[in-house]
Amino acid sequence: xxxxxxxxxxxxxxxxxxxxxxxxxxxxxxxxxxxxxxxxxxxxxxxxxxxxxxxxxxxxxxxxxxxxxxxxxxxxxxxxxxxxxxxxxxxxxxxxxxxxxxxxxxxxxxxxxxxxxxxxxxxxxxxxxxxxxxxxxxxxxxxxxxxxxxxxxxxxxxxxxxxxxxxxxxxxxxxxxxxxxxxxxxxxxxxxxxxxxxxxxxxxxxxxxxxxxxxxxxxxxxxxxxxxxxxxxxxxxxxxxxxxxxxxxxxxxxxxxxxxxxxxxxxxxxxxxxxxxxxxxxxxxxxxxxxxxxxxxxxxxxxxxxxxxxxxxxxxxxxxxxxxxxxxxxxxxxxxxxxxxxxxxxxxxxxxxxxxxxxxxxxxxxxxxxxxxxxxxxxxxxxxxxxxxxxxxxxxxxxxxxxxxxxxxxxxxxxxxxxxxxxxxxxxxxxxxxxxxxxxxxxxxxxxxxxxxxxxxxxxxxxxxxxxxxxxxxxxxxxxxxxxxxxxxxxxxxxxxxxxxxxxxxxxxxxxxxxxxxxxxxxxxxxxxxxxxxxxxxxxxxxxxxxxxxxxxxxxxxxxxxxxxxxxxxxxxxxxxxxxxxxxxxxxxxxxxxxxxxxxxxx
Numbered sequence: 001x002x003x004x005x006x007x008x009x010x011x012x013x014x015x016x017x018x019x020x021x022x023x024x025x026x027x028x029x030x031x032x033x034x035x036x037x038x039x040x041x042x043x044x045x046x047x048x049x050x051x052x053x054x055x056x057x058x059x060x061x062x063x064x065x066x067x068x069x070x071x072x073x074x075x076x077x078x079x080x081x082x083x084x085x086x087x088x089x090x091x092x093x094x095x096x097x098x099x100x101x102x103x104x105x106x107x108x109x110x111x112x113x114x115x116x117x118x119x120x121x122x123x124x125x126x127x128x129x130x131x132x133x134x135x136x137x138x139x140x141x142x143x144x145x146x147x148x149x150x151x152x153x154x155x156x157x158x159x160x161x162x163x164x165x166x167x168x169x170x171x172x173x174x175x176x177x178x179x180x181x182x183x184x185x186x187x188x189x190x191x192x193x194x195x196x197x198x199x200x201x202x203x204x205x206x207x208x209x210x211x212x213x214x215x216x217x218x219x220x221x222x223x224x225x226x227x228x229x230x231x232x233x234x235x236x237x238x239x240x241x242x243x244x245x246x247x248x249x250x251x252x253x254x255x256x257x258x259x260x261x262x263x264x265x266x267x268x269x270x271x272x273x274x275x276x277x278x279x280x281x282x283x284x285x286x287x288x289x290x291x292x293x294x295x296x297x298x299x300x301x302x303x304x305x306x307x308x309x310x311x312x313x314x315x316x317x318x319x320x321x322x323x324x325x326x327x328x329x330x331x332x333x334x335x336x337x338x339x340x341x342x343x344x345x346x347x348x349x350x351x352x353x354x355x356x357x358x359x360x361x362x363x364x365x366x367x368x369x370x371x372x373x374x375x376x377x378x379x380x381x382x383x384x385x386x387x388x389x390x391x392x393x394x395x396x397x398x399x400x401x402x403x404x405x406x407x408x409x410x411x412x413x414x415x416x417x418x419x420x421x422x423x424x425x426x427x428x429x430x431x432x433x434x435x436x437x438x439x440x441x442x443x444x445x446x447x448x449x450x451x452x453x454x455x456x457x458x459x460x461x462x463x464x465x466x467x468x469x470x471x472x473x474x475x476x477x478x479x480x481x482x483x484x485x486x487x488x489x490x491x492x493x494x495x496x497x498x499x500x501x502x503x504x505x506x507x508x509x510x511x512x513x514x515x516x517x518x519x520x521x522x523x524x525x526x527x528x529x530x531x532x533x534x535x536x537x538x539x540x541x542x543x544x545x546x547x548x549x550x551x552x553x554x555x556x557x558x559x560x561x562x563x564x565x566x567x568x569x570x571x572x573x574x575x576x577x578x579x580x581x582x583x584x585x586x587x588x589x590x591x592x593x594x595x596x597x598x599x600x601x602x603x
Contacts, residue, residue: 042243044112044235049253053110055569055585056254057081057279059261060230061237062131064328065209066261066279067095067115069108078108078117080134080207083264083276083283085327086168093163093171093207097124098143098194112257113231124203129219129226131265133208137223141201143178146193153182153191162214163191163207168329172214177204211267234260240300244598251566252598255591258570259296262588263304268328271314272307275588282572282584286325287312287337288394289589291344292536296592302353309344313365320372324391335391338412339369340540342419343484347543349422359426366426370419373412374442380466383449384408385416394536395515395529399474399522400462407470409462410454411481417447417488447488458496475517476529477507477537484540486547494548501541502553511564512538512557514576525575526582532573533561535593542597558601565594 059066079091114127122140297305324335390401420443427435506517545554571581
């Protein structure tokens, strides 16, 4: 039989029909307060979620391994990907099913508990056996071809060998049933592993990731037991996922899966379990993304929520800055992200989840983070801090930075006003009376300065540092972000912002608020922060409107976003004209914001 490439066209028929069993009044310990909290959602029923492996990676909570069939210039097919900061963000091991030695056509069905690679001769199945090991199983003489580029092997014994890939990646191949033939691939400077079934047609083996050296152990579970364990773990996670209207139950399950499967265990710079933005290519934690994930976890997984909130502060610089982004193996300090942490902490406090111990843990780091902006990012000493680059704002290529990157964004000051107010509240709870007064005074001064310098002719503008100029061609949604101040803003300014948002056609699209007015000269199709709809900005605008008592508009925008995700999944961002998912198609701050908005507004 002639060798055939794996067929990826039409890999999976999406099936989001969810039939979740009710589990009510079940209790779990609240690790912040010691009180009991109800599980708040429904569990997972086997077979009720299938996902597209070309968009959503197959992984589990805690693992740095994922299986994905997303196509790149170099990789076409199903691969094991390394999602740590040690690899090169590319496929490591290609997986192709075989029958009697020949690669055969297949289609892939992805579910939370396993991948099924279906051929006309039988199926190859993959699941996790612990969060560091992928388990492969087949019967009916189905085998597998594994291709590993730029690699070599070292034998452990007659059933196991090490796979060495590059400078960092190490895997142990262990055969439980069947055999493995090894070949050198001179073209890729790597190896090809042929997994061959035993005489009874069974193939059962494990590929386990390790760092320094593999510790001797056996695999006592059957493949079916491993599948069942993964299924139970995900079902338990579902119980802690925010409940939503039944109309969105299928999308809730997918959102829960993306969040659960995007978590990695503590390692290296990660001192806590970390929810990556994705186990596609955005496999990092950024210093504002993590706040939205923390909020989505707060009710059902309070300890993990706190870990998400604090994880970037674990690597805080002595001058107060927190990293721009981080993996287990490296971090970036050259840029920043906006200080929305006080805003997020205020919402976490509103849920009643923070003890005095937690408030004490965050008080000094949050104070240093606030002082950093006011001390080291106010070069013209006018009382308003500035960004040094669009990346610092989170709006990397936002139009306010098109002519000058040195920008005093009014939303930056707004975030810091909220942060100072929160620090004042925490100081009061911790008995720091002088700090309480000082933070409140600083917040009042910054608010007055922001309004005086940035509120021009009935709108907020982002002036260049040391200048009275700004990009007057910009029509960025950033101008509306000070709404997060809510009733902290004077009533006339609040009302004018809302009127402008409603009346300036091109901001509110059928799918939510565009980041750049669609009639702006800077608007671009798939323009990243020049038009695309993003989860964090939508949530900040919705929350700001709600804080300004504009409940009807807040709910309307929330429902537009929720419906868009319900129809188009959880992209990194979305086309404001069509609602189509753009960029990374399985992004956790999008799934988290969907859960938050669906829970809070869509009912």
